[in-house]
Amino acid sequence: MERTCLKCGHQHQFNDALPSDACPQCGAIYAKVEAARRLADSPPAQAPVNPAAASSRLDVWHWTLLATCVLLAISTALLGSLLFQELRLNRVLLSQREVKPAEPIRNPPAAIAAASLDERPPAPMSSARPPASLAEGAEVMVVSGYEAEGKARQGTAVQVSIDRPGKSVLLVLASYERIVWQVSASEATQVRAILVSGYDRPRVETPLTAPVYQTKLPYSYEKDSGTFVALLKGLKSLFGVEKVDAFRGQYSLPERVVIDQPDPPQSDLTLQGEQPQAPLKSMEFQLSDKTFAKVPWSLGGPVGTAPAAPLASQGAILVPGDGRIYRIASHAFEIVEPATGKVTPLELPDNFPRLSWPTDVTYDSKRHLVVLASLGGEGYLYRYAVDEGRWQDFRSLDNIDINALAYDEQADRFAAWTSEGGLLFLAGDGTPLNTRRLADRLPGYNRLYDTGNSRPPRLQVVPQGDRIALLRTSGDSVQMIWYYDVPMDLVQLTYKKDAAAGAQP
Structure with missing residues (x-):
């Protein structure tokens, strides 16, 4: 192999098998540099691979990956469970949006004692047919309802006060539930008679001397109803009247009812009721x-x-x-x-x-x-x-x-x-x-x-x-x-x- 000395420029044949790397002309050991170059150009020697160590490293990676997957699965399950619980809670809350909160219990009214033995006795009540003349020249006043409104406060008592000075009044009291009617009138009002009816035997308490008759007249709490027509028919059968002058009707009658004037004239208070009109269009x-x-x-x-x-x-x-x-x-x-x-x-x-x-x-x-x-x-x-x-x-x-x-x-x-x-x-x-x-x-x-x-x-x-x-x-x-x-x-x-x-x- 021909080499050139890097020091003196001498060219000579260089045998790689020679024991010396020095230049034969000047003695420079340039060949060491060449040898270093040759080592750099040659592929490096590889150390022998240990199969057991490589397999161990692969197993570590596998177990790490498996543990990561398990942790991810557990986390996903926990998050899903929390989400499900939140959805259930939201549904319950949404379903109860319109539910009113519970109201605190209010103190009930005071207990009502039984009637004392020395109370005013009930008015005598007759089951005979009342005379038809009772309604002649009298205003017919009707108080009617299903029950007394304030049973939890004052029991079944309803006070009826008539204030029609200089007038004669025929008072009609009708209900379904039992009512204790407490009737009074102003001094100048003449109550000719009191007619009372009810599914349960009613009771009338009054200082008036007017006779009290128990009848079978139906109750009605509306004028625009067949039951009111039946009541009017009953009054017509007894007295020949076809209308009433005042009507105080309510499903639950208030504690106190005052009648001091008749109702305005209206067809609803008559037995004839609404009358026909001329049709707007022919047919x-x-x-x-x-x-x-x-x-x-x-x-x-x-x-x-x-x-x-x-x-x-x-x-x-x-x-x-x-x-x-x-x-x-x-x-x-x-x-x-x-x-x-x-x-x-x-x-x-x-x-x-x-x-x-x-x-x-x-x-x-x-x-x-x-x-x-x-x-x-x-x-x-x-x-x-x-x-x-x-x-x-x-x-x-x-x-x-x-x-x-x-x-x-x-x-x-x-x-x-x-x-x-x-x-x-x-x-x-x-x-x-x-x-x-x-x-x-x-x-x-x-x-x-x-x-x-x-x-x-x-x-x-x-x-x-x-x-x-x-x-x-x-x-x-x-x-x-x-x-x-x-x-x-x-x-x-x-x-x-x-x-x-x-x-x-």
């Missing part, structure tokens, strides 16, 4: 008599001078063109041939809900369908195809109780009266559309029944587009007619057969 319609012949009527009553013909019973119609009568018979439905009297039951298909309580039937003249309404369960409309002689379909009313149904040709819809006292509109296919509660708005309607203990009575519906006639029938005659204007949402009493409509039995 004529037809009703079916017992032979199913059409009889003309209007909002003001029967058309013409002839007496009103007896009407067909509810739940029976004569289908035009078909000539047969479709009627409800108790819990069944049937067809009657007028000429022969033959009766054919109409059984429902097996996949139809059972006909539990049919209420009314009408005829859809556009689709030639007899439509039957029923109560029971959730209530249903059943449709019978007259031309095909078969049941077509049924529809659930979803717990809407219909007790009167009529088809409106002008609007192609149904109008129905519900057992809750509402007017219900249904589409031509029977789909319920909307309802309007009218029971509390019809003048004189609430006087037909006991508003506190019974449902509103049935009204027959006669629809003509936006004009609806509502008829109260009794037996085969019309007693009252109301007019309802749909767009104006207005009601009127337009016809009344008698001076006073009795309460529904």
Whole structure:
């Protein structure tokens, strides 16, 4: 190998096997530098690897990673448990947002001692019929309610004070629960008699010398109710009067009632009640008599001078063109041939809900369908195809109780009266559309029944587009007619057969 001396520049052949690295010319040991370069260029020698040590280091990493995963899993589980508990707590707190906090117990009123033995004795009470002359020239004052209001404070006593100087007064006291009536009057007031009634035997305490009669007059805490009409009828039966001059009615009567003047004149205090008005719009319609012949009527009553013909019973119609009568018979439905009297039951298909309580039937003249309404369960409309002689379909009313149904040709819809006292509109296919509660708005309607203990009575519906006639029938005659204007949402009493409509039995 040819080398050049770094000191003298001499070139000579250099044998790597020679024992000396010195330059033969000048003796410089430059070859040590070359040897160092060669060592740097050659790959380093590797120490032998110990397999056991390498495996040990790998196991340490594996166990470290496993421990980390376990810690992460435990932390995740703890965080999930805390989150679940927080969610449960939030749900409980949200559910109790509307719950009012418990109120502290207030001190109850002081105990009421039993009546002392030396108290004023009760007034003598007669069960005989009071003389009819007691009401002649007298003001009839009525105090009536279900119970005494302050039973927890003063017991069942109610004080009634009459202050009508120079007037004669017939006082009527009525309740359901037992009441101790404590009656007094001003010096110049003449109380002719006291009439008292109640489910439990009442008691009257008074310094007055007026006679006290126990009667069976009903109680009423509202003027606009059938029970008040029944009370007026009872007074008319006893004394021939058809009105009262003052009425103090309340479910729970206050501790003290003072009457020092009569009430303003009003129809609610009379047996006749609300009187009919002239209808805002004219409306004529037809009703079916017992032979199913059409009889003309209007909002003001029967058309013409002839007496009103007896009407067909509810739940029976004569289908035009078909000539047969479709009627409800108790819990069944049937067809009657007028000429022969033959009766054919109409059984429902097996996949139809059972006909539990049919209420009314009408005829859809556009689709030639007899439509039957029923109560029971959730209530249903059943449709019978007259031309095909078969049941077509049924529809659930979803717990809407219909007790009167009529088809409106002008609007192609149904109008129905519900057992809750509402007017219900249904589409031509029977789909319920909307309802309007009218029971509390019809003048004189609430006087037909006991508003506190019974449902509103049935009204027959006669629809003509936006004009609806509502008829109260009794037996085969019309007693009252109301007019309802749909767009104006207005009601009127337009016809009344008698001076006073009795309460529904």
